Amino acid sequence: MKKLSVNLGSRSYEVAIGSGLLAQAGRYLNGLGLGPQVVIITNPEVRRLHGQKLEESLATAGLSAITLEVAEGEEQKSLETAGWLYNELSRLSAERSTPILALGGGVIGDLAGFVAATYMRGVPLVQLPTTLLAQVDSSIGGKVAVNHGQLKNNIGAFYQPRLVLSNTSALKTLPAREFANGLAEVIKSAVIGDGNLFAFLEANLDSIKGQEGEALEEIVFRSARIKAAVVEKDETDQGLRNVLNFGHTVGHGIETASGFMIGHGAAVAIGMLAAAAVSQRLGLFGEDELARLKALIHAAGLPTEVSGGKVKDILAAMRHDKKIQGGRMRLVLPRAIGDVIISDEAELSLVEEVLTG
Ligand SMILES: NC(=O)c1ccc[n+]([C@@H]2O[C@H](COP(=O)([O-])OP(=O)(O)OC[C@H]3O[C@@H](n4cnc5c(N)ncnc54)[C@H](O)[C@@H]3O)[C@@H](O)[C@H]2O)c1
Ligand SMILES: [Zn+2]
Secondary structure (H helix, E strand, C coil), X not given: CEEEEECCHHHCEXXXXXXXXXXHHHHHHHHCCCCXXXXXXXXXXXXXXHHHHHHHHHHHCCCXXXXXXXXXXXXXXXXXXXXXXXXHHXXXXXXXXXXXXXXXXXXXXXXXXXXXXXXXXXXXXXXXXXXXXHHHHHCCCCEEEEEECCEEEEEEEECCCCEEEEEHHHHHHCCHHHHHHHHHHHHHHHHHXXXXXXXXXXXXXXXXXXXXXXXXXXXXXXXXHHHHHHHHHCCCCCCHHHHHHCCHHHHHHHHHHCCCCCCHHHHHHHHHHHHHHHHHHCCCCCHXXXXXXXXXXXHCCCCCCCCHHHHHHHHHHHHHCCCCECCECCEEEEEECCEEEEECCCEHHHHHHHHHC
């Protein structure tokens, strides 16, 4: 088991990472003085796979838990579902001291976190992430939100959890596509801030894909540490936190152009390679390092390029992006593996060039 803390003054909290952690949730909550009544927010599939472990652990620790299930899917990140949860919390007489436990992936974490931030002006939030993406990215940092209208994550808050318990054994039941999604964010973390993590991924990819406990714990820990460090320097996203968007500017264009048929991780993978290739063309990033990145992304089971015909659609989607103005955009560009800069040097035409290959 590994631990790290996210240091944000009075909003500081611990992230614990390891196998079998759900079974210890009750003990952790007692340690923080949270309870005796708690509310778990999850979805049916995650509850079926992992709910019982959590419920047993809470009961053993003398906590009484009620589980609220929301249906599967990104569309549940809505004000409507939040409204239903507020009703349920009122019906259960949940108080300001009643903690909400978010058991699931990023969808559950963002939704339950948003409800925790707003119900009675805020109740304690505990993140129990069960996807690789949620363990390395969304459960840490306090961004909670629902989607509204056409826009994603546009109604939300910065609301830090009191605790994050990342149970790496829960990842064993994750579908391969979801695991690959998370691996893309792990590779992102390595490129933006940890060259040793990158080397570890290169050397241990088979164990990681084979879900070996120690290797998983290592990559979740190292990625979480990078996210925590960025959040500590820029809790409310004033600029520095943008480094976490490495691969995401082009990635969003790819997701949009595909009508969201291409998964987030796959899109980010291609986006990271595009940004790295742009950086190489600008003379900032070495050709050998670009080749290493491409080899790792490929070995991780993620795509390295888009089919030629799609490039026009991707560029069109990027031109529509409000963050991209006058053909120039802010891109996170690697200077080395483990070191990036934020630059507005690159033009859209250069992105087109590298995507076309
Ligand atoms: N708050 C942030 O900082 C932040 C950062 C990145 C992404 N996000 C958000 O996260 C969301 C994506 O999160 P995600 O990738 O975890 O997707 P997700 O929450 O939809 O989970 C993916 C799928 O895996 C299932 N699942 C979860 N855990 C499982 C397990 N252990 N075994 C089997 N199946 C399991 C879920 O039911 C779902 O079908 C998006 O809404 C995105 O906006 C937020
Ligand atoms: Zn992402």
